[in-house]
Amino acid sequence: MQLEFLGTGAGSPSKQRNVASVALRLLEERNAIWLFDVGEATQHQILHTTIRPRKIEKIFITHLHGDHIFGLPGLLSSRSFQGGTEPLTIYGPVGIKRFVQAALQVSESRLSYPLHFVELTDDGEIFNDHGFRVIARKLDHKIACFGYRVEEADHPGELQVEKLREQNVPSGPIYGQLKAGKTVTLPDGRILDGHDYIGKPQAGRIVTILGDTRQTKNAIRLAENADVLVHESTFAKDETKMARSYYHSTSKQAAEVAKQAGVKKLLLTHISARYTGKAAYQLAYQVRNIIPDTRVVNDFDVIDIPFKK
Amino acid sequence: MQLEFLGTGAGSPSKQRNVASVALRLLEERNAIWLFDVGEATQHQILHTTIRPRKIEKIFITHLHGDHIFGLPGLLSSRSFQGGTEPLTIYGPVGIKRFVQAALQVSESRLSYPLHFVELTDDGEIFNDHGFRVIARKLDHKIACFGYRVEEADHPGELQVEKLREQNVPSGPIYGQLKAGKTVTLPDGRILDGHDYIGKPQAGRIVTILGDTRQTKNAIRLAENADVLVHESTFAKDETKMARSYYHSTSKQAAEVAKQAGVKKLLLTHISARYTGKAAYQLAYQVRNIIPDTRVVNDFDVIDIPFKK
Numbered sequence: 001m002q003l004e005f006l007g008t009g010a011g012s013p014s015k016q017r018n019v020a021s022v023a024l025r026l027l028e029e030r031n032a033i034w035l036f037d038v039g040e041a042t043q044h045q046i047l048h049t050t051i052r053p054r055k056i057e058k059i060f061i062t063h064l065h066g067d068h069i070f071g072l073p074g075l076l077s078s079r080s081f082q083g084g085t086e087p088l089t090i091y092g093p094v095g096i097k098r099f100v101q102a103a104l105q106v107s108e109s110r111l112s113y114p115l116h117f118v119e120l121t122d123d124g125e126i127f128n129d130h131g132f133r134v135i136a137r138k139l140d141h142k143i144a145c146f147g148y149r150v151e152e153a154d155h156p157g158e159l160q161v162e163k164l165r166e167q168n169v170p171s172g173p174i175y176g177q178l179k180a181g182k183t184v185t186l187p188d189g190r191i192l193d194g195h196d197y198i199g200k201p202q203a204g205r206i207v208t209i210l211g212d213t214r215q216t217k218n219a220i221r222l223a224e225n226a227d228v229l230v231h232e233s234t235f236a237k238d239e240t241k242m243a244r245s246y247y248h249s250t251s252k253q254a255a256e257v258a259k260q261a262g263v264k265k266l267l268l269t270h271i272s273a274r275y276t277g278k279a280a281y282q283l284a285y286q287v288r289n290i291i292p293d294t295r296v297v298n299d300f301d302v303i304d305i306p307f308k309k
Numbered sequence: 310m311q312l313e314f315l316g317t318g319a320g321s322p323s324k325q326r327n328v329a330s331v332a333l334r335l336l337e338e339r340n341a342i343w344l345f346d347v348g349e350a351t352q353h354q355i356l357h358t359t360i361r362p363r364k365i366e367k368i369f370i371t372h373l374h375g376d377h378i379f380g381l382p383g384l385l386s387s388r389s390f391q392g393g394t395e396p397l398t399i400y401g402p403v404g405i406k407r408f409v410q411a412a413l414q415v416s417e418s419r420l421s422y423p424l425h426f427v428e429l430t431d432d433g434e435i436f437n438d439h440g441f442r443v444i445a446r447k448l449d450h451k452i453a454c455f456g457y458r459v460e461e462a463d464h465p466g467e468l469q470v471e472k473l474r475e476q477n478v479p480s481g482p483i484y485g486q487l488k489a490g491k492t493v494t495l496p497d498g499r500i501l502d503g504h505d506y507i508g509k510p511q512a513g514r515i516v517t518i519l520g521d522t523r524q525t526k527n528a529i530r531l532a533e534n535a536d537v538l539v540h541e542s543t544f545a546k547d548e549t550k551m552a553r554s555y556y557h558s559t560s561k562q563a564a565e566v567a568k569q570a571g572v573k574k575l576l577l578t579h580i581s582a583r584y585t586g587k588a589a590y591q592l593a594y595q596v597r598n599i600i601p602d603t604r605v606v607n608d609f610d611v612i613d614i615p616f617k618k
């Protein structure tokens with residue numbers, strides 16, 4: 001599981017940063033990519049990665065500002081052009097369906113795959129297939145905006161095959177029964193309890209990706225105990241008034257959300273063109289007293305999300 | 310007057326070519342840029358040129374396929390974000406207004422400048438301000454598609470100031486009268502006819518930019534005696550059947566249009582990803598027996614359009 005940032009800028013594209021999009025790579029987990037926001041030229045950015053558009057299974061849109069959605073029609077068309085046939089679902093605020101459908105209809109684009117929409121109005125669980133669960137909650141932006149919390153299901157412990165071999169337990173259907181936690185009797189009379197041969201379960205990972213927002217309680221709820229929080233930082237530490245009047249956050253507010261939610265790893269994105277080069281990195285340095293593991297992400301950064309130890 | 314190619318590829322963006330857009334640079338002539346088609350990420354391409362979005366005065370859309378229009382909402386928004394206040398007019402097939410308005414409404418984008426639409430249904434003159442005149446005609450594509458002919462007005466001959474000085478004609482209001490073609494009497498009694506002191510008028514330039522099309526008579530009409538013809542070449546010389554079935558042209562068909570229209574300079578664009586590197590240049594080599602001055606354009610090529618000698 002990795003996050004791959006495709007666009008980390010705010011508002012308009014610049015030579016340094018494209019507009020918003022981040023991919024959650026779930027290739028090992030479900031052979032799929034999930035995208036969060038699709039700013040213009042996201043498909044162009046993808047050309048420089050190993051992501052294949054046909055692998056994109058779900059797209060989550062935080063809000064309908066142009067720098068978060070104008071890449072959708074092109075990405076959807078190219079996914080079709082390249083022969084994608086697997087269904088794709090788009091989650092987002094009311095209006096996302098109208099935008100995409102207008103673009104596809106006017107351009108007479110017929111997709112080679114089923115396209116589904118889930119338009120969000122309230123907080124709550126929006127997806128759950130026992131492997132993953134996604135929760136959306138409203139944030140505090142100028143227009144309707146959602147944050148997303150992706151929870152991976154816990155992984156059951158692995159069967160300790162080494163230990164069974166050491167004890168000369170012959171492999172076969174018995175292994176499956178032990179893994180299921182059953183008690184079995186061996187041909188030689190030994191009685192084994194499966195629970196003694198199953199390792200510790202691994203807690204599923206939690207990734208929280210927020211849209212543009214002022215500081216709000218829902219951000220903390222979404223981020224609670226997350227392994228990683230992706231938070232906008234359109235403004236610097238001390239620009240609280242500016243952030244408030246533009247419905248955005250400062251780097252410090254992002255760090256406070258992480259702190260209150262018990263998050264150890266904070267990734268700052270949605271970086272204004274006012275902050276380039278070293279000035280951008282300052283956004284992170286300024287708040288490392290609050291969250292030591294804070295960084296400003298750049299386009300094409302890949303951040304690994306390991307299991308908790 | 311120059312053509313600057315912002316995207317020269319067909320269908321989907323590739324690492325080598327972006328999707329369709331070409332700028333007609335009229336900075337000396339009217340301090341303006343005119344765009345023809347706006348594929349996704351045209352605004353990104355513009356970041357690598359000297360074009361300023363606020364200078365874009367008119368946008369001509371050939372047809373509504375996604376690779377020709379999906380960059381419009383972002384470009385229009387960024388032009389506003391950067392403080393453009395001058396009006397902008399978009400010409401194109403019926404539906405272009407619906408697409409742009411849906412995108413701007415859903416994203417709650419309010420533009421800082423007046424935006425006008427001229428939706429085309431028939432052939433004819435669509436603009437004329439005595440400096441420039443634009444004629445649109447229907448082409449033969451899968452959906453409604455137009456080609457555009459831009460005619461610059463003839464430049465009146467310059468007053469031959471050198472000649473007047475040689476003949477010791479004192480400068481002053483008399484020069485203006487001579488330039489207007491009047492006959493004037495000098496203080497020393499000499500009588501001068503303005504027509505004797507005005508150089509040859511310069512013929513205005515003609516630029517023809519076509520959308521995607523099969524070979525059609527309207528293409529020839531639009532290109533008649535043009536200084537330069539921008540023509541699609543989605544297919545190679547011998548792929549006539551393929552071109553026909555996809556409503557496109559071969560390089561040979563493009564050259565035949567140029568030949569029949571009396572055009573000396575042919576620029577081939579809308580190059581398929583099937584043709585990369587040398588294979589793309591072959592598209593031009595193959596037809597130089599028909600039009601010697603044929604070239605395949607690349608992204609960021611700037612082609613000067615000088616006055617006729």
